[in-house]
Amino acid sequence: MSTMSLGVALFLLVNLVAALVTAARGPTPADRMLTALLFGSTGVGVLALLAHAMGIPALVDVALTLALLAAIAGIAFARRAWHGGHEESPDD
Amino acid sequence: MTVRAFASRAAGFALLWWVLSEGRLDGWLLGGVGVAAATWASLRLAPPGARGVRAAPLLRFLGFFIWNSLRGGVQVACMALRPRPDLVPALLELELALPPGAARVLMLNTLGLMPGTLGVDLDHARLRLHVLDARLPVAAEARALEAHIARLFGAAP
Amino acid sequence: MIDLASDALLLVGAFFYFAGTVGLVRFPDVYTRLHALAKADNLGLGCVLAGLALQAESLAAALKLLLIWPLVLAASAAVSYAIAHRAEALGVAPWRREEK
Incomplete structure (x- = not known):
């Protein structure tokens, strides 16, 4: 049933556009950073759905790589915040 | 070994x-x-040694984490779709009993996926978190997460 | 039967994505929007991946789809904390309900 996954993928794309417009409107710079979250969750979901709908299994690899990069970026982000903070760093 | x-x-x-x-x-x-x-x-x-995480508490923690992120998603979806939004956001402060380092960082980061809580700041053992609805028992949820992480790192009482 | 369960999971996933977007549009400030996006979208992704995994051709392909979920969970957890932390450092005050 690839019609279902195609339909859901299109629905997610509409959601992504609506969310991007809202996030870009602000009002604070922090609101615009929300796009980083959107690409992690919605972007990966769209890729996985398209892989099934269009019969391109390689897109699952793209989704996996995007998720891996998002995880690494997120952890690097958090560790930087951690070391930049007041916390003593006990191990590395 | x-x-x-x-x-x-x-x-x-x-x-x-x-x-x-x-x-x-x-x-x-x-x-x-x-x-x-x-x-x-x-x-x-990561040489094998004492500082590792044990398997049984890890499985229990993962179960707890996945179940609570399901609950968190359902709860926030209900809040978003309610005809009249009814949020009572607040900042809470908690004193953490976890050892410094990886345990506290894990706590701070996983809070964002638990029902109703979001980690904002950690200054030594003082944790600041943002909650969506201060009327819910969010502090108890945070304590439950803390207890699971403490067991995961073998620092439990 | 499996197709039916898979379609149902995809629809439930779409519903949670939709709820996350609605939360993003309706919630009053960056902190509350973070709650909506991080929690609802991740649950939506979990349902979508589970639905797709049910239709996968082999066990390994299904596990590969499910492997994506914990990675995105870790990313969302770390990024949502980082954004909240940064927002506070930038001096964004949390929205509060007006006193009655």
């Missing part, structure tokens, strides 16, 4: 390769090299 750590990690990486190659057999030459390199790097970077 090192032999056991070597065998279990090599098996883990081989399983990962099997999943990534979707069970195909033609890539195992490259996969074998990858598994060997990954095992070597992992033993080198």
Whole structure:
């Protein structure tokens, strides 16, 4: 049933556009950073759905790589915040 | 001990390769090299020792985490779709009993996926979190998460 | 039967994505929007991946789809904390309900 996954993928794309417009409107710079979250969750979901709908299994690899990069970026982000903070760093 | 750590990690990486190659057999030459390199790097970077995380508490923690992220998603979806939004956001402060380092960072980061809570700041042991609805028992939820993480790192009472 | 369960999971996933977007549009400030996006979208992704995994051709392919979920969970957890932390450092005050 690839019609279902195609339909859901299109629905997610509409959601992504609506969310991007809202996030870009602000009002604070922090609101615009929300796009980083959107690409992690919605972007990966769209890729996985398209892989099934269009019969391109390689897109699952793209989704996996995007998720891996998002995880690494997120952890690097958090560790930087951690070391930049007041916390003593006990191990590395 | 090192032999056991070597065998279990090599098996883990081989399983990962099997999943990534979707069970195909033609890539195992490259996969074998990858598994060997990954095992070597992992033993080198994280030598087996006392500072590890034990398996049983890890499974319990994962179960707790997945169940609560389901609850968190359902709860926030209900709040978003309510005809009249009814949020009572607040900032809470909690004193953490967790040891400094990885345990506290894990706590701070996982709070964002638990029902109603979001970690904002950590100054030594003082944790600041943002909550969606101060009328819900969010502090108790945060304490439950803290207890699970403490067991995970073997620091539990 | 499996197709039916898979379709149902995809629809439930779409519903949670939709709820996350609605939360993003309706919630009053960056902190509350973070709650909506991080929690609802991740649950939506989990349902979508589970639905797709049910239709996968082999066990390994299904596990590969499910492997994506914990990675995105880790990313969302770390990024949502980082954004909240940064927002506070930038001096964004949390929205509060007006006193009655």
